[in-house]
Amino acid sequence: MPFQPKADEELSPEAMSILRMILEDTLTLREIDLADTAPAPVFEADR
Amino acid sequence: MISDSELKNLTFAGATKAIAKRDISPLELSDAVLRRIHQLNDRMRAFITIAERGAGVPISIKDLYDTASMRTTAGSKVFERRQPGQDAIAVKRLEAVGCTVAGKTNLHEFAFGVTNINPHYGTARNPWDADRICGGSSGGSACAVALSMGFASLGSDTGGSIRIPASLCGIVGLKPTYGRVSLNGVVPLSWSLDHAGPMTQTVEDTAIVLGIIAGDDSSEAPRYTDALTGSIKDIRLGIPKSYFFDRTASEVSAAVRTAIQKMETMGARTVDVDIPSIGLNRGVWNQIASPEVYSYHEHLLARHADLYGADVRARIEAGRALLSIDYVRAQRIRTIMKEECKAVFAQADVIVSPTTPIAAPYIDKIHEPWGSDPETPAAALTRFTRFFNIVGLPAISIPCGFTSDGLPIGMQIAGRAFDESTVLRVAHAYEQDARWFERKPAV
Numbered sequence: 074m075p076f077q078p079k080a081d082e083e084l085s086p087e088a089m090s091i092l093r094m095i096l097e098d099t100l101t102l103r104e105i106d107l108a109d110t111a112p113a114p115v116f117e118a119d120r
Numbered sequence: 121m122i123s124d125s126e127l128k129n130l131t132f133a134g135a136t137k138a139i140a141k142r143d144i145s146p147l148e149l150s151d152a153v154l155r156r157i158h159q160l161n162d163r164m165r166a167f168i169t170i171a172e173r174g175a176g177v178p179i180s181i182k183d184l185y186d187t188a189s190m191r192t193t194a195g196s197k198v199f200e201r202r203q204p205g206q207d208a209i210a211v212k213r214l215e216a217v218g219c220t221v222a223g224k225t226n227l228h229e230f231a232f233g234v235t236n237i238n239p240h241y242g243t244a245r246n247p248w249d250a251d252r253i254c255g256g257s258s259g260g261s262a263c264a265v266a267l268s269m270g271f272a273s274l275g276s277d278t279g280g281s282i283r284i285p286a287s288l289c290g291i292v293g294l295k296p297t298y299g300r301v302s303l304n305g306v307v308p309l310s311w312s313l314d315h316a317g318p319m320t321q322t323v324e325d326t327a328i329v330l331g332i333i334a335g336d337d338s339s340e341a342p343r344y345t346d347a348l349t350g351s352i353k354d355i356r357l358g359i360p361k362s363y364f365f366d367r368t369a370s371e372v373s374a375a376v377r378t379a380i381q382k383m384e385t386m387g388a389r390t391v392d393v394d395i396p397s398i399g400l401n402r403g404v405w406n407q408i409a410s411p412e413v414y415s416y417h418e419h420l421l422a423r424h425a426d427l428y429g430a431d432v433r434a435r436i437e438a439g440r441a442l443l444s445i446d447y448v449r450a451q452r453i454r455t456i457m458k459e460e461c462k463a464v465f466a467q468a469d470v471i472v473s474p475t476t477p478i479a480a481p482y483i484d485k486i487h488e489p490w491g492s493d494p495e496t497p498a499a500a501l502t503r504f505t506r507f508f509n510i511v512g513l514p515a516i517s518i519p520c521g522f523t524s525d526g527l528p529i530g531m532q533i534a535g536r537a538f539d540e541s542t543v544l545r546v547a548h549a550y551e552q553d554a555r556w557f558e559r560k561p562a563v
Contacts, residue, residue: 084440085433085437088435088438091434092438092441095410098403099442099446101400101403102400102450105400105449105453107449107452107456110452111452111455112452113451113454113455113458
């Protein structure tokens with residue numbers, strides 16, 4: 074499943090082309106085994 | 121009356137001292153800057169809104185920051201008449217120490233792009249060649265500082281928007297550590313990637329302005345100028361083994377390598393460093409930024425879609441169709457990237473690279489490949505900067521030379537979290553030795 078079902082149906086051709094570019098990179102990210110890595114604390118910087 | 125040539129030789133530090141010594145009156149200085157802005161703005165398009173008369177050290181503010189005295193458009197028709205009730209915290213802090221806002225600077229619409237080609241308020245022009253872009257999204261700020269239309273500016277940086285225009289316009293731009301400078305009163309682009317920071321002519325000015333705007337209301341302003349010792353003896357310069365010098369214009373690569381050699385002669389040591397996940401940074405950035413951007417614009421788009429510029433609207437809309445699991449995956453890879461940076465900074469004090477792979481491209485060639493592969497200039501410009509937004513680490517761009525066409529080249533120096541002092545120390549020592557800031561645009 075490339076992205077959210079049906080959510081792309083009303084996108085403009087320009088937005089679709091950007092989405093396709095993002096998807097290429099996304100497929101690479103999906104291949105990575107993240108084991109038990111937790112998400113980064115989004116709104117904090119690490120000291 | 122202060123002449124243009126006198127203005128061009130004044131820095132933020134110099135202007136502050138001249139006012140304190142009563143060599144210049146704040147009113148006289150403000151009038152001189154406003155006069156210069158009015159002279160140049162039709163051609164350079166650096167400002168969206170120009171202030172009425174003020175008195176103080178004149179600065180400019182990216183039109184993404186709220187100001188009580190002037191509208192804040194975010195570079196968009198959507199906010200054409202948006203009048204905030206109060207100043208952003210960073211603006212308030214600068215005004216409290218005697219700065220006056222001379223105007224609100226042009227930007228890529230909603231700060232979502234790096235060309236500063238703005239369909240609503242005009243294309244901000246490069247001060248070294250007006251047929252070229254000044255970069256973005258804080259392009260008007262960079263143009264204003266380079267042409268002495270104010271002695272400092274506040275920019276914002278989500279993927280390179282302070283450092284890229286600083287590099288292309290030959291000035292200094294610092295993206296501080298995430299959380300170092302308040303984003304209160306700054307129109308968001310992507311909450312977890314946005315950073316506010318200073319853009320100035322010199323590293324000393326950046327250190328001074330950062331000292332004013334950093335921290336929360338309760339904390340005492342740090343003295344970043346204390347770090348400007350002029351010495352970089354025994355500093356370990358981390359030189360990336362891969363990625364950061366790849367697919368880079370030869371003149372850019374050569375200028376940065378020469379600058380590194382110069383720093384070695386000044387006592388610094390070089391260390392090869394490696395960030396194994398660096399190649400994932402575009403994918404991670406897009407998966408984090410796109411949904412965050414869309415989330416902010418969801419309701420605005422529903423009401424005002426026709427008011428957005430075509431390029432920005434398409435980029436925002438794309439964020440609607442991404443999966444939340446991919447957002448979380450990107451945040452997990454972000455953790456890995458942060459850990460890799462900690463390992464790098466166990467071996468090195470800073471990471472040095474080009475800020476951008478290319479110098480300023482022509483406006484009318486922005487969609488054409490710049491080199492032998494299909495990459496456009498707009499895509500190339502963020503290649504070395506956005507990683508430091510993902511990991512939230514401080515990174516500065518300073519001039520390190522000029523191309524044979526007379527265009528500035530920028531060098532990026534990144535450091536540990538909340539260690540802006542070391543970044544500024546290294547940047548200042550090199551700057552004072554190389555003295556590129558003495559070269560000024562002819563305008």
